[in-house]
Amino acid sequence: MQIKVLFFGATADIAGKRSEELQVNEGATAKTVLAELFSRFPPLAAQKLHISIDQEYAREDSIVKNGNEVAVFTAVSGG
């Protein structure tokens, strides 16, 4: 199944792009997605990352479904 991963701020700088299409297996979790991203963009592994699924904060064991919009970003700093 296919998901879209979005990058913002520092993660976009590291990835050198603002989004990435990923193929993942049924039952994949946020952690699975992170592992795949670390292999594609190794410097991401050095960051303390947050992950969201369909615009809601998710945990590492949250299940990813086909068509989900996943975002990976460092600590927010608005205000």
Place this chain on the structure above:
Amino acid sequence: MQIKVLFFGATADIAGKRSEELQVNEGATAKTVLAELFSRFPPLAAQKLHISIDQEYAREDSIVKNGNEVAVFTAVSGG
């Protein structure tokens, strides 16, 4: 000696004027001034009053000096 008494808000309404010239004796206190004002404007005596001397909050036993600007007013309600 002579002092000028100022009224504001409710006290000006009661006095029907915004200021009053008073003759008081040497050694007069704020309390002396209030007593004189109560005799001139009796409804003032029913009010919980604050008094200032030369634009500083004063107590009943504060001494009044010749030429002082004394003000008599009810609880402030700005803001």
Place this chain on the structure above:
Amino acid sequence: MATVGMDFCELTTGPINVNLVARRVVPPECGATVTLDGYARRFTKVKTTGEIRETLYLEYEAYEGMALKEMRKLIDAAHSKFEISNIGIVHRTGKLEIGETSVVISVAAPHRKDAFAACEWLIKELKQTVPIWKKEVYADGEAWSEGEAAS
């Protein structure tokens, strides 16, 4: 309204631009300003009866010289009590239509926690010590506000 980055307190009979007040207190090392904007409200609950009264307009009267002195004392005291950079206080006097701003207090501080605490302290003190009086005018009468009890 030209000086920037200094304390100030003023009385004015014209409309208050809240934005300009807030911006005058901003020094370059600060990142946040907290502003209290008080304004003439249409509906007021009468303390004694709980009845809701509709206000047509307000009139504020100040003992101008002493009001400015007391505001300056509050500014000095706030600088002693809180880690803040600048304070601006502007109070309107005269007649105010419903919705018009009666008082603005803006506090700029390096840390917003101090700005919040100082701004809240300043309005509480102002309502208890600065010689300004509010008259509420209703359709069927008028009354001088009784002010706010010390807490």
Place this chain on the structure above:
Amino acid sequence: MATVGMDFCELTTGPINVNLVARRVVPPECGATVTLDGYARRFTKVKTTGEIRETLYLEYEAYEGMALKEMRKLIDAAHSKFEISNIGIVHRTGKLEIGETSVVISVAAPHRKDAFAACEWLIKELKQTVPIWKKEVYADGEAWSEGEAAS
């Protein structure tokens, strides 16, 4: 900027008029609005070294859909926690010159104590949960801000 007396949250790439934001949250039964005005500051202390750096300008980036969702969650939570009437939150994105407003949070409440408490809570939470990122651009480089630790 026409609706008055309702909650709202927005992202905008244009200048923010703090006055208009504050006035949009005012319902007729309230007498006070507390506003937090955050802006791009020139000087920032580097946490690790204590060095003072001069910022030339800022760039804010938002995950727009999620940022608005998170802001709406904060508004809902604030209504549960505090006795308040209306909340307005506007956050700017894109490039900001020094001194320009990045965020405004205005809270109107019947009692100003609740307005102060809610406004302070909202900015603290916004800085920890709303997906917006700040980049500081210096003469000799740039850095994404590390945000604010939960307290």
